[in-house]
Amino acid sequence: MIQLSYLDYIAAERKSFLHRLSPKLKIVGMVLVLLGIVMLRNLPGLLLLYGILLAFFFLSRIPIKIFSLTFYPLIFAILFIFISGFQIHFIFLIFLKVLCGSTGVVLLLATTPYPSIFSVLGRVLPSTFVTALFLTYRSIFILLNILEETQHALYLRGGFQWRHPWRSLTNISNAFGHLIIKGIDASEKMYESMVLRGFKNKIYYRGE
Amino acid sequence: MSHIHLPDGVLPVWLWVSGFIVAILVGTILSRLTKREELTRRLPLLGMMAAVMVLGAAVEIVPIAYHVNLTVISGILLGPSLIFLATFVVNVILALFGHGGITVIGLNTLTLSIEGVLGYFLFRLFWKVLKRLTPATFLATFIALIFSTFAMIGVVSLGASHYEKLIHQEGKGIFEFHLSKDKGDHHEGEKKESEINLRRFIAIVLPLGFIGWILEGVITALICRYIYRLRPDLLHLEKETL
Numbered sequence: 001m002i003q004l005s006y007l008d009y010i011a012a013e014r015k016s017f018l019h020r021l022s023p024k025l026k027i028v029g030m031v032l033v034l035l036g037i038v039m040l041r042n043l044p045g046l047l048l049l050y051g052i053l054l055a056f057f058f059l060s061r062i063p064i065k066i067f068s069l070t071f072y073p074l075i076f077a078i079l080f081i082f083i084s085g086f087q088i089h090f091i092f093l094i095f096l097k098v099l100c101g102s103t104g105v106v107l108l109l110a111t112t113p114y115p116s117i118f119s120v121l122g123r124v125l126p127s128t129f130v131t132a133l134f135l136t137y138r139s140i141f142i143l144l145n146i147l148e149e150t151q152h153a154l155y156l157r158g159g160f161q162w163r164h165p166w167r168s169l170t171n172i173s174n175a176f177g178h179l180i181i182k183g184i185d186a187s188e189k190m191y192e193s194m195v196l197r198g199f200k201n202k203i204y205y206r207g208e
Numbered sequence: 209m210s211h212i213h214l215p216d217g218v219l220p221v222w223l224w225v226s227g228f229i230v231a232i233l234v235g236t237i238l239s240r241l242t243k244r245e246e247l248t249r250r251l252p253l254l255g256m257m258a259a260v261m262v263l264g265a266a267v268e269i270v271p272i273a274y275h276v277n278l279t280v281i282s283g284i285l286l287g288p289s290l291i292f293l294a295t296f297v298v299n300v301i302l303a304l305f306g307h308g309g310i311t312v313i314g315l316n317t318l319t320l321s322i323e324g325v326l327g328y329f330l331f332r333l334f335w336k337v338l339k340r341l342t343p344a345t346f347l348a349t350f351i352a353l354i355f356s357t358f359a360m361i362g363v364v365s366l367g368a369s370h371y372e373k374l375i376h377q378e379g380k381g382i383f384e385f386h387l388s389k390d391k392g393d394h395h396e397g398e399k400k401e402s403e404i405n406l407r408r409f410i411a412i413v414l415p416l417g418f419i420g421w422i423l424e425g426v427i428t429a430l431i432c433r434y435i436y437r438l439r440p441d442l443l444h445l446e447k448e449t450l
Contacts, residue, residue: 034310037217073306076213098215102306109304128239128247132297135255136262140301143259173427176278177434180260180285184442187256191249201248 003069005141007106010062012113018060023116026108033104037097043089046096053103062110070102118203127202134203135190139183142190146182150175212316212360216309220370223363227314234318235296238289250290257282258294262301276424279320279356280327280349281431285442291324292317319359327352335445341436345429353421361410368406 011019018026036049057067077098108117114137122130154160154175160168191199239247264278283291299316302308308316327348334344435442 034216037215037309038221038311040217069306073213073215076307077215094215094218097217098306101216101309105304105306105310128251129235129293129296132251132254132258132293133300135252136258136297136301139252139256139259140262143256143263147263169423169426170430173430174434176260176264176427177431177438179263180257180281180431181435181439181442183256183260184253184285184439187252190256191252194252199248201244201251 003066005144007066007069007109008114010066010110014061014111016060016111018056018107018111021111023112023120026112027117027120030104030108033100037100041093043092043096046093046100050096050100050103053100053107057103057107060107060111062107066106066110070099070106073098073102122202131201131203138190139187142186143179143183146179146186147175150178153178212312212319212363213308214312214364214367216311218309218370219312219315219363219367223366223370224311224315227312227316227318227363229314231296231314231317234321235292238292242289247290250286254286254290254294254297257286258297258301261294261298262305265298265302265307266305276427277320277323278428278431279324280331280345280352280424281428281435283324283328284331284345284348284432285435286324288325288328291328292321295320295324315363319356319363322359323352323356326355341445342429342433345432346425349428350421350425353417353424357413357417357421361413364409365406 033049033053036045040046040049074095077094115134118130118134118137121133154171157171158164158167160172162168261278261282264276267275279291279295282294286294296313296317299308299313299320302316303310303313330348330351331344334347335341338344338347432443436445
């Protein structure tokens, strides 16, 4: 989550062919990747899809440290090892589906600035939903800043220690409580400034 | 625990498409029932609470592979109709970060919103009965999490036959001893093994979930207590205490 701002920086800063490609086309591409993931049920097909995504990943010169993000969802796929009765073929199939999905998403987020993504989505989805989505995404950055300050305070109060579970739980809960209250204060200020700038129920993006 | 971390292409199409249809229908009805001005005025708050939920989901409690959802506290603060939209938004963003596939967003919204909506009503009920904030919040969270976890297990069970198809697609038996038996036995054994695997899944999820329910119950109760100390107006409890 902390890498979100870096991801956004790369999306806005880099200038590869994929960065220059229209966001609409990239979203259509992502939908095609999803279709592929849903439809393909054999290892060679999924390997080919993953290979194409990897080629795009390296051709678009996205920093290699971002690549590790694509492995994160594998943690959740581990449950399938137990469901499948430890069947290697099934596990590979699931892991490849996970990797294709995550690589596609990271590729989209690292090559497309988020206002451009929301601008395209705003043409297809209801405006209230896209506005809520945009405000949530924006709020994550605000909260990450508050969290950084809170982490220092939390550290000074003992932070999280396995030896003192109750105190650690209280510290974490207070940090979340603090985050919520600060977040609500920030949301009230955000709403005031949005109304001042003429917000009714839809956010207009550049070029609309 | 109630958040389905299934990747794309694992659940049968009819299941995730139904999830989307029901989630969109419920979302449309709820947004029609909410006044437009009220919805617009509370959108930044909704966005902020959704962001809190996303951050909560990013904090992994490593030994039990659990992350807090903070859906109940968000439900208490947002109310039952806005929490539905918030969970929808949260699931879209979580799907982008790999917490469950994009196709599972609808089903995840339904299971998570059970937690938020039920948590809201249970909190109001327990507050009226017990008149004590910490136990009311803990019980509301604990019970809401039980319901949503069982909803998640229900969804995973509905896709069981599809997993079997995925496992068997190469024409090989999944379990080696099936190959040596005749066709009738094969199906019987398959069914039995599938049940066993689902049981195995439930046997993993429920004990871990139980620890998670208690942890999240305690964390939510402590957060609620903290908010009550600093901003009691946010919990809208004044009327009931009078």
